[in-house]
Amino acid sequence: MTLTVNGKLMQLPAGTTLYQLMAGLAGVGRGTAAAVDGVVAPRGGWAELELRAGQHVEILTATQGG
Amino acid sequence: MADDTFTIAGAEFDSRLIMGTGGAPSLAIMAAAIQASGTAMCTVSMRRVDTATPGSVLDMLAGCGVRVLPNTAGCRTAHEAVLTARLARDALGTDWIKLEVIADDHTLLPDPVELLDAAELLVADGFTVLPYTNDDPVLARRLQRAGCAAVMPLGAPIGTGLGIRNRHNIELIVAEAEVPVILDAGIGTASDAALAMELGCDAVLLASAVTRAQDPALMAAAMAAAVTAGRLAARAGRIPRRHHARASSPTHGTAVF
Numbered sequence: 001m002t003l004t005v006n007g008k009l010m011q012l013p014a015g016t017t018l019y020q021l022m023a024g025l026a027g028v029g030r031g032t033a034a035a036v037d038g039v040v041a042p043r044g045g046w047a048e049l050e051l052r053a054g055q056h057v058e059i060l061t062a063t064q065g066g
Numbered sequence: 067m068a069d070d071t072f073t074i075a076g077a078e079f080d081s082r083l084i085m086g087t088g089g090a091p092s093l094a095i096m097a098a099a100i101q102a103s104g105t106a107m108c109t110v111s112m113r114r115v116d117t118a119t120p121g122s123v124l125d126m127l128a129g130c131g132v133r134v135l136p137n138t139a140g141c142r143t144a145h146e147a148v149l150t151a152r153l154a155r156d157a158l159g160t161d162w163i164k165l166e167v168i169a170d171d172h173t174l175l176p177d178p179v180e181l182l183d184a185a186e187l188l189v190a191d192g193f194t195v196l197p198y199t200n201d202d203p204v205l206a207r208r209l210q211r212a213g214c215a216a217v218m219p220l221g222a223p224i225g226t227g228l229g230i231r232n233r234h235n236i237e238l239i240v241a242e243a244e245v246p247v248i249l250d251a252g253i254g255t256a257s258d259a260a261l262a263m264e265l266g267c268d269a270v271l272l273a274s275a276v277t278r279a280q281d282p283a284l285m286a287a288a289m290a291a292a293v294t295a296g297r298l299a300a301r302a303g304r305i306p307r308r309h310h311a312r313a314s315s316p317t318h319g320t321a322v323f
Contacts, residue, residue: 006114025115031124032115033157040152058114060153064096064123065088065111066137066164066273 001053012051019046025059032061070297072268074246075162075194075215077133081106082263083293084135084248086273089225090282093126099276100130103286107133109164109271111140112154124158135196137164142177144184151188163188164218165197174224178205182212189213198250201231203238206247216245218271221262222252225274229258233265240266256285256292263296264304 001014005021012021018034018041034041035058041049051057071078085105090096100108108127127134136154141147144167151163167184169177176199188195195214199205206217219239222228229252230236240247249262250271259270270293279285 006116008116030159031157033112033153033155035149035153038149040149040156042156058153060112060150060157061115062110062124062134062136062154062158063113064090064093065113065139066086066109066135066166 001051003051003053004056006057006059016051017047018049018051018057021051021057022046022059032059034059070301072246074196079106079269081290081293082269082297083259083290084108084269084271085132085276085286086271087123087127087277088139088273089277091277093122095282096277097126097130099282099286100127100132102283102290103276104290105132107135109135109137109273110158111137112150112157134158134160135162135164136160137198138166138184139168141167141184142169142180143167144180144187147180147184148187148191151184151193152191155193161192162194162215163196165195165214175220176200178202181205182208185209185212185214196248201235201239203235203242206239207242210243210245214245216248216268217243218248218250220251221249221258224251225278226252227254227275228252229254230261230265233261236262236265236267253289256288259289259292260296260299263293264299266300269293 003010037056071080081104083103083105084107085103086109087096136158138147138150141150147167155161167177167180169175185195185197196216197209197214198218201219209217221230246268248269248271249267253259253272253275262270276282276286
């Protein structure tokens with residue numbers, strides 16, 4: 001299935017959870033967060049959240065700023 | 067000045083200098099500046115992981131022993147700012163947020179309508195909201211009434227180093243504030259930070275003045291000294307300005323030659 005992750009198209013196996021995506025891209029420790037289709041996906045629910053084709057995922061982390 | 071701490075939403079700080087972490091050439095230089103500043107709280111921005119190194123800035127700040135204050139820099143609407151604040155809360159485990167809602171890239175000035183809207187939404191959602199605001203006493207009042215934990219008026223637009231362009235407005239904001247007033251943005255050099263404190267601000271937040279200085283750690287030390295000096299002067303009570311001279315030496319007993 002194809003999703004948009006941080007503005008780029010990405011192919012993922014069907015049934016991929018947000019936790020699996022986070023573990024591969026950003027790490028699942030403190031400091032990262034994700035929104036799916038414009039809504040915050042709380043980290044406590046990542047393991048149960050199965051992604052679907054066409055979704056837009058934004059994965060953010062803290063960086064120098066402000 | 068351990069006897070002169072200040073408090074935001076029940077949290078006590080022994081430094082009245084808050085540091086932004088943007089603009090430093092490297093994390094090592096940023097860390098040295100933070101140590102030299104004596105600050106107890108630093109801001110961070112939330113960005114896509116593919117344009118940032120995950121965790122590194124947080125590791126650096128943890129090593130410095132400072133509190134992390136996420137911001138909503140880059141947001142243009144209340145909707146974007148609220149979503150970014152919620153992501154920061156989930157990522158960092160803090161409900162404190164430096165709220166920035168910027169109108170355009172040219173001025174980087176806050177959009178007052180979106181800012182107030184975002185502040186109301188975030189307060190209702192349980193956030194401790196520290197809004198970066200225009201130097202407008204009426205907007206500062208509205209933000210305070212909305213439940214913000216501090217108000218953070220600009221001295222001048224972000225990154226300009228123009229100092230405090232409207233000191234009268236800063237004094238008006240200070241005069242009626244019941245929450246801490248933190249001068250945020252526009253600081254160019256140490257005297258600007260001292261002036262902010264002399265005008266009655268509770269603290270100063272700055273980034274570029276230190277991170278883009280030729281010697282960031284040295285400028286950080288200068289800012290720390292300036293904030294302390296300005297605060298002491300504000301507490302001491304300055305003499306009134308006079309049109310004409312007033313002798314400081316005794317006028318009686320002068321010799322006649």
